[in-house]
Amino acid sequence: MSEPPVSRGFRGKQRSSDHAARTPPGQHLVNDFPVLSAGPTPRIDLVKWRFALTDGHNKFAEWDWEQFNALPQTKIKTDIHCVTTWSKLDTEWRGVTFDDLLAAAGLDEAPTPFALMHCYGGYTTNVPVEDMLEGKAMVATRFAGEELDPEHGGPARLVVPHLYFWKSAKWIQRIEFTETDTPGFWEELGYHIYGDPWREQRYAGD
């Protein structure tokens, strides 16, 4: 690669950030919480809300809202990174870790190496199971001590913060275990199959 052209007169604002070590390449820090979704925000009635673990044939477990909230709850504080280049530090989530979901479903281990998230509104995204184990992912119902807003994925969204945030599927309805890594919605449209922000895996081929 040749040197990038210098943008004459461009200074930039975040060069002296104290948090440079926590900001992946090409990202900038924000204090607000931008909303990005491909379609309208679904409004989901909690009475009808269900969340399930499945594979091609079986339903391993399904919870309604009350049952889900009775599962062991975990709080995490973590940095999140959106592919549109904003990062937000120290976000606080509460929900049920993927490990606890497996345990509650009576599964000693995940049945397959990959998973595809299915969401209210039709969104999908794929995440390797390994990237969700040992506290690396949760299905969150609270953000910053409050109920999760519909715009941000409420009632419940996946949070898998070490990957770009499109992997943290909003309005999650079902985790489907798959034998192969099956591209989801954005992955089909040219976004990276894995999406590691530290390796700047934004688009296919990165």
Next chain:
Amino acid sequence: MLATEKVQPTRKLPWRTATVREIIEETPRVRSLSLDIPDWPGHRPGQHVDIRLTSDDGYQAQRSYSIASAPEAAELLVTVERIEEGEVSPYLSSEVIVGDKFELRGPIGGHFVWSAFMTEPLFLVAGGSGVAPLMAMLRHRAAAGNKNPALLVYSSRSFDDIIYRKELAALAARSDGLKVVHTLTRQQPAGWTGEKKRIDPEMLSRVGFSPKEQPRIFICGPTQLVESAARALIELGHDAGLIKTERFGPTGA
């Protein structure tokens, strides 16, 4: 369901060097940049690019900008609104001069796209600079000679803040099925007889297509406008699966 076309680029989207060929002052806060990009692969209306700026000491910042030009046009246009406190938009909308270079890659996104082959009515809802990707669709529609019904409902703060004002008037004057409805939410010129409230369900049902016509709907602009317009259209009976959205930010939170 979110219905969409599948496109799978197989190789890395390269960073290309764009050279600013022309600068168009659209409004006091908005400029369009006409860019010359070697080996540009083409785009579909609604897609965006990532622009990356590099300072003389190597510091970089990147942001996304919609492509405002039609695929048929020779040069690529982006339209940038100045966010006063911003890092990248003040540079692109005020500092840049003709001949300046920066990096760009794309096109990106395959969901928020429209093609003139589509025959259903086209229903566009924009707020501020959110009109940019919708303008790519309207320019493409005109270039391709598509005459199916189309409507743009476009919210601006004031008359002088309307981006592409003259071109939109010219497109609407072609009598090819396009109608443009402006609403001016903060200030209206003397004698303004048009809309002057924020886009709401009443306005959308009065000026918009009926759900029976199954229009393809694209909404773009600040998050609040997109949220409220999408919600209103669903309440009016439009199929959520036919509504595509692009949110430019911020949340205000």
